[in-house]
Amino acid sequence: AQSVTQLGSHVSVSEGALVLLRCNYSSSVPPYLFWYVQYPNQGLQLLLKYTTGATLVKGINGFEAEFKKSETSFHLTKPSAHMSDAAEYFCAVSDQAGNTPLVFGKGTRLSVIA
Amino acid sequence: NAGVMQNPRHLVRRRGQEARLRCSPMKGHSHVYWYRQLPEEGLKFMVYLQKENIIDESGMPKERFSAEFPKEGPSILRIQQVVRGDSAAYFCASSPPSIGELFFGEGSRLTVL
DSSP, X not given: OOEEEEEOSEEEXXXXXXXXXXXXXXXXXXXXXEEEEEOTTXXXXXXXXXXXXXXXXXXXXXXXXXXXXXXTEEEEEESSXXXXXXXXXXXXXXXXXXXXXXXXXXXXXXXXXX | OOOOEEEOSEEEEOTTOOEEEEEEOOTTOOEEEEEEEETTTEEEEEEEEETTEEEEXXXXXXXXXXXXXXXXXXXXXXXXXXXXXXXXXXXXXXXXXXXXXXXXXXXXEEEEO
């Protein structure tokens, strides 16, 4: 069975500061990993994904994440936070065959302080 | 290219009534997933369907909940005899076969009075 743990249900950063949202996964098979963002009263939008190949993945809005197999981690970062980054962020895992539904973490709410 | 369409966006029901939530996947997508979102709990998988087939319903409550994805028309999540605990946002997502990435709709927010 697969699972995702997101450390910190709420993270607050100053505008212009580094954003770091943590995600650890558990999977018995090689994983596909995803980060989604959700703005209030909206659906989820894909930020980035890791499937195979390069372990540093770049996504939209200046976000990136690095797959570290030895640490079973897929942390999300952005060098400089913007007010518009305030949202809820979800990490998710599935198997590489795409046969299993995505399993989501509980989410991390990011606040950006002016 | 239209995204995943869900309706209604908001639905209010009294206890004991039925709720029907509809989802039209993106064009060319044959896989549909339903998730439920409760505050502070993230998204919980409910059911995975392909046209006319339920592939995985391991997340569906055993009673009152059912889902279908007919050959023609949208996928429907049906909740019979709703209770207050059913109040939540229900998200539909679709994907092409064996891709893994899901494309989400805007959600249907059910309130049970």
